[in-house]
Structures are given as structure tokens and as C-alpha cells.
Amino acid sequence: MQRAHRANRPVQRVVRALTGAAVLPVMLVAAGCSSDAEPKSDAKQSASSGKASAKPSPTLEPAAYKELPKACDALGRKTLDDLVPKGLKSEKAGRTDDAGTRASCTWNSLDDNGVKGSQYRWLSVSMLRFDSDTVRGAASEQAKKQYETSIEDARSTADAKKVAGKPVKSVGDEATLVTYDLKKKEGLFKQQTVVVLVENVVVTVDYNGAGLAGEDAPSAKKLSERAVDAAKEAVGKVTAANDAEDADGSSASPSASPSKSTAKS
Structure with a gap:
């Protein structure tokens, strides 16, 4: 086994x-x-x-304007003398983390007439510039949205009375004037807001006036005329700032030409 x-x-x-x-x-x-x-x-x-x-990635139209002027230089001395006659020394630039895309400046004026009362004026110039971006879209489209938003913001100001708006001709590509009254304890303030769209930049001029201590309220018509003139001048400064860049050798977008000529008109 x-x-x-x-x-x-x-x-x-x-x-x-x-x-x-x-x-x-x-x-x-x-x-x-x-x-x-x-x-x-x-x-x-x-x-x-x-x-x-x-x-292929989407092609975006380049921004027509690549520069902003200093906001406090947007208006000349003569204009400031008309709008804020006692306020040249009150000039104050707004804070910004990027002067190339946003800038602002304010002035205020108090013309004291003693027992006859006084006239108060407040002026602000602000500018917003947009660049083309694959996420946010073309610069001109972003500016258009901001233009519409700024108009709506002015029209929806809290406690505003007699709100009115109308288009303004011969200023930028589009411009709108919004007016309203604002009653405060100091007096009745007449507010004028001019919002301008020029290519990829939105310029806003806020201007208000009031008669204080018994003084009559200023003429809303005159305030509006001065605000529109100031807006036109500020837009011209935006155009000039970019014309200077073009002269230094940078090429301007072909689409910028019509608006530049409009802004100067």
C-alpha cells in the first residue's frame, strides 16, 4: 500500500x-x-x-475707452464758479481702489446772505469704466446695464417728490436727466441727476440746490441747464483722456470714433 x-x-x-x-x-x-x-x-x-x-472661445469687442481722467479735473474753474461759487476749496476726491475704472469728486457751496438767508449747492461727478470680460460680457454691454441702473436708482430715491425724467440730446451716446424735490429740515432741495453713456463709460453728474434760512429755492430749470452743461464737459474730458492715449501710440477701437465725435458736439 x-x-x-x-x-x-x-x-x-x-x-x-x-x-x-x-x-x-x-x-x-x-x-x-x-x-x-x-x-x-x-x-x-x-x-x-x-x-x-x-x-473656439467667444470673441469680445475690445473696450473703446481704456482711461479715465481724474474726476476732480473733469470740470474747469469757470464751470465750478457757476455751479458752486463758494466751493472751490471744498473739493474732495472719492476713495477708489482702481482709479482706472472708477473715480468721483464732490464740491459744496454755501453763499451766506445773513438775515436774507443763504443759497446752498452740492455737486458730484462720478465715472465708471468697464472692460470686456468673458464672464461679464462686452464692455459696452456692461456700461449700458449700469447706465440703466443708475437712472433707476435716481428715480427711486427715498422720499423724492415730483420725480421726472427725460432724454438729453447731444451728450454722449445716450443721456438722461432725472429731477425731483427732496424736503429736509434745512429746506427744500432741488435735485438734478444727469446720467450719460459714452461707449464703455458711464458719467453721472449730481447737482442740487436749496434756499436756506428763509431764502427762496433756486430755479430747477437753471440747475438742470448747469448740470447738463457740466455732464457734457465731463464727457469731453473722458474723450480727451483717451485721445491722448491714442496719440501716445495705442490703437483705438474703430467703434470708438462715432461716439468720440458725438461727445465733443
Whole structure:
């Protein structure tokens, strides 16, 4: 029996060897299938990536105006003498973290006539410039939205009375004058807001006046005329600032030409 059992051992070894040999090709075949599948997947992914990278990015119209003038230089001395006769020394530039895209300046004037009362004036010039951006869109479109928002903000001022608005001709590409009365404890204030769109820039002139201590309120018509003249002058300064840049060698966008001529008219 022991001899028979020993005789069977070589057979068992052969069977084990054959069994192992049979398993090995199966593993190799499985491994081969796996390695063949991966390159195909990578090829599909590469093809997909190639298609994605080949998709052209949207082309945006470049910003027509690339500079802003200093807001406190937007109006000349003669204009300031007319609007805020006692306020030249009150000039105050607004804070900004980017003077190339936003700027503002304010002045105030108090003409004291003693027992006859006094006349108060307050003036503000602000400018916002937009650059084309793939997320926010073309510069001119952003400026148009801001122009409309600024008009609505002026029209919806809290406690405003007799609110009115009308388009203003020959100032920038578009301009709107918003007027209203605002009653305060000091007196009745006549507010004039002129919002102008010129290419990718929005210029806003806020001008108000009041008769204090018994003085009559100023004429809203005269205040409006002066505010419009100031807005036209400020727009001219924006155009001039960019004309100066063009003269230094920078190329201007062709679309800027019509508005520049309009702004100067």
C-alpha cells in the first residue's frame, strides 16, 4: 500500500503542474484583455479632450475707452464758479481702489446772505469704466446695464417728490436727466441727476440746490441747464483722456470714433 501510494505521487505532481499550467494562460488572457481595453479608453478620452480644446472661445469687442481722467479735473474753474461759487476749496476726491475704472469728486457751496438767508449747492461727478470680460460680457454691454441702473436708482430715491425724467440730446451716446424735490429740515432741495453713456463709460453728474434760512429755492430749470452743461464737459474730458492715449501710440477701437465725435458736439 505504501508503494502504491508513493507510486501515485508523481501522478499527483503532474496533475498539479498541468492544473497550474492551465490557470496561467487564463490569467494571461485576462491580463491581455485588460491591457487592450485601457488604451481604447485613453484614446476616447484624448479624442474628447481634443474636441473640447478645439472649440473656439467667444470673441469680445475690445473696450473703446481704456482711461479715465481724474474726476476732480473733469470740470474747469469757470464751470465750478457757476455751479458752486463758494466751493472751490471744498473739493474732495472719492476713495477708489482702481482709479482706472472708477473715480468721483464732490464740491459744496454755501453763499451766506445773513438775515436774507443763504443759497446752498452740492455737486458730484462720478465715472465708471468697464472692460470686456468673458464672464461679464462686452464692455459696452456692461456700461449700458449700469447706465440703466443708475437712472433707476435716481428715480427711486427715498422720499423724492415730483420725480421726472427725460432724454438729453447731444451728450454722449445716450443721456438722461432725472429731477425731483427732496424736503429736509434745512429746506427744500432741488435735485438734478444727469446720467450719460459714452461707449464703455458711464458719467453721472449730481447737482442740487436749496434756499436756506428763509431764502427762496433756486430755479430747477437753471440747475438742470448747469448740470447738463457740466455732464457734457465731463464727457469731453473722458474723450480727451483717451485721445491722448491714442496719440501716445495705442490703437483705438474703430467703434470708438462715432461716439468720440458725438461727445465733443
